[in-house]
Amino acid sequence: MMRSFKNRDIVSIRSFSPEELVYVIETAKMIKEDRLKKQAAYAHVLEGETIGIAFFEPSTRTRLSFVCAAQALGAHALSFSSTEGTSLLKGESFRHTLQMLSGYQCSLLVVRDSRDGAAQYAADVLDIPVVNGGDGKHEHPTQTMLDLLTIRELFGRLDHLTIGFAGDLKYGRTVRSLQAALQHFPGISFRYISPPQLKPPAEELAALERAHIPYKVSENYESTLPDIDILYVTRIQEERFPDKQEYEKVARSLQLTPDLLLSYAKPSMRILHPLPINSLKFPEIHPAVDDVLVPGTREKYARYIEQAANGLSIRMALLCLLAGKLGTEIREPYELPNYEKKTTLEPVNVTETKQEANRVLGYIENGTVIDHLQPDALFKVIDLLALPRDKLVILGKNFESKKALHGKKGVLKIVDYSPTPNQLNKIAVLSPYATVSYIKNGQVVEKGRVMLPLRIENIMECSNPNCISRTEQKEYAPSVFYTLDTVQRIFQCHYCDTTISEDAVRLR
Numbered sequence: 001m002m003r004s005f006k007n008r009d010i011v012s013i014r015s016f017s018p019e020e021l022v023y024v025i026e027t028a029k030m031i032k033e034d035r036l037k038k039q040a041a042y043a044h045v046l047e048g049e050t051i052g053i054a055f056f057e058p059s060t061r062t063r064l065s066f067v068c069a070a071q072a073l074g075a076h077a078l079s080f081s082s083t084e085g086t087s088l089l090k091g092e093s094f095r096h097t098l099q100m101l102s103g104y105q106c107s108l109l110v111v112r113d114s115r116d117g118a119a120q121y122a123a124d125v126l127d128i129p130v131v132n133g134g135d136g137k138h139e140h141p142t143q144t145m146l147d148l149l150t151i152r153e154l155f156g157r158l159d160h161l162t163i164g165f166a167g168d169l170k171y172g173r174t175v176r177s178l179q180a181a182l183q184h185f186p187g188i189s190f191r192y193i194s195p196p197q198l199k200p201p202a203e204e205l206a207a208l209e210r211a212h213i214p215y216k217v218s219e220n221y222e223s224t225l226p227d228i229d230i231l232y233v234t235r236i237q238e239e240r241f242p243d244k245q246e247y248e249k250v251a252r253s254l255q256l257t258p259d260l261l262l263s264y265a266k267p268s269m270r271i272l273h274p275l276p277i278n279s280l281k282f283p284e285i286h287p288a289v290d291d292v293l294v295p296g297t298r299e300k301y302a303r304y305i306e307q308a309a310n311g312l313s314i315r316m317a318l319l320c321l322l323a324g325k326l327g328t329e330i331r332e333p334y335e336l337p338n339y340e341k342k343t344t345l346e347p348v349n350v351t352e353t354k355q356e357a358n359r360v361l362g363y364i365e366n367g368t369v370i371d372h373l374q375p376d377a378l379f380k381v382i383d384l385l386a387l388p389r390d391k392l393v394i395l396g397k398n399f400e401s402k403k404a405l406h407g408k409k410g411v412l413k414i415v416d417y418s419p420t421p422n423q424l425n426k427i428a429v430l431s432p433y434a435t436v437s438y439i440k441n442g443q444v445v446e447k448g449r450v451m452l453p454l455r456i457e458n459i460m461e462c463s464n465p466n467c468i469s470r471t472e473q474k475e476y477a478p479s480v481f482y483t484l485d486t487v488q489r490i491f492q493c494h495y496c497d498t499t500i501s502e503d504a505v506r507l508r
């Protein structure tokens with residue numbers, strides 16, 4: 001399948017193939033060169049359009065570079081930079097605020113919010129393309145694109161590089177997105193430098209191992225700098241710490257100084273940072289590093305100011321590509337899983353013996369038998385399906401069964417009742433491989449085994465308390481999970497990508 005950039009949402013860097021990423025940065029480079037020559041070939045490309053820019057969290061670079069990009073293309077930017085001065089302070093929801101902005105004929109909306117998955121939620125509720133300007137600790141895809149452009153300008157390539165990520169590797173979203181993008185390119189390896197409390201999440205390190213990407217974790221620069229081609233430093237994200245005392249413990253744990261740089265770094269190493277650097281408390285990069293020259297040259301190690309400037313051409317390129325004013329179609333890298341809901345009953349042949357099976361454990365004339373339930377799931381199924389208790393004729397929790405996982409099973413019989421497809425999905429989440437038999441006139445007329453659907457809605461709760469779908473976030477975003485592994489029962493949140501395994505499943 002071929003796909004174009006026109007009208008796409010940019011929620012996660014993971015939805016871009018390496019060819020698409022290279023195409024975006026080459027388009028940005030072309031625009032940058034045009035502007036350097038003052039040719040202004042793009043000055044009217046979006047004339048008459050309105051670009052919505054809704055930032056519910058502070059920003060200098062991302063918001064202003066989008067405003068500047070819209071204006072440089074002839075569009076008008078409709079922008080706000082915090083909840084201050086908006087009706088959010090009167091309790092208006094994120095959803096209504098965005099829908100209302102979209103109604104002012106915005107051709108697309110750039111959104112930033114402190115909650116993980118907010119951009120995906122915005123994309124779900126709006127008909128116009130949504131660009132993620134940073135959502136909690138989840139992702140910052142357009143930052144990654146400008147990082148890639150900068151790396152390519154500095155090194156002439158995106159492959160065969162060792163990238164050191166330093167600082168807050170737990171709550172930072174820029175590292176998460178950049179390392180996801182760089183994994184596509186051959187010969188990439190990672191070094192992580194952080195206090196132990198801010199190490200990358202274990203699930204991300206496990207994913208690197210599965211993908212055979214070499215990495216090392218360290219707590220200091222001395223042992224790591226000599227290997228590194230690009231050092232990507234990040235600020236400790238004070239605002240994302242649930243406990244401020246925990247922040248204070250790590251706030252002064254790591255600082256890149258001129259001394260460290262000149263003692264341990266390769267002369268070819270360059271320093272990037274998504275910015276801002278925290279100059280108020282304890283700068284993660286000592287201010288003197290800005291001007292340190294590579295010995296014997298006039299070249300600086302620190303390149304974060306040029307890096308930030310690349311935000312303008314990347315965002316101009318994206319606005320043109322999403323509007324369909326520039327761009328081509330690029331082959332999709334792989335077949336995307338079909339997450340459409342499917343029937344979740346795998347048919348089981350109803351033999352004559354099975355037709356009579358209704359007679360075992362009590363007789364019902366018409367209704368449903370739910371059999372081979374995991375014993376612990378039995379009462380949860382009754383509650384979750386809100387089964388009418390006056391119609392339950394038998395309820396056994398610990399029947400002996402050779403076929404059951406631990407030799408025991410639960411059985412339910414319900415009179416005059418057939419589960420809906422959504423209820424079958426719920427049974428599958430709670431007790432995969434349970435069987436459902438439909439009874440008519442005392443006989444089993446149809447039988448099937450419940451199978452986990454690939455897309456599961458409104459059943460499970462995300463384990464990430466900062467996910468937009470959590471009830472305490474008050475957005476009432478429906479919970480949606482994808483089944484990554486039907487046997488091990490591993491699920492991934494649609495909004496924030498958190499994966500949960502069967503023992504961590506919490507029902508709504």
Ligand code: CP
Pocket residue numbers: 058059060061062063134140143274275276
């Ligand atoms: N890099 C970045 O996202 O900066 P701002 O927070 O200033 O937008």
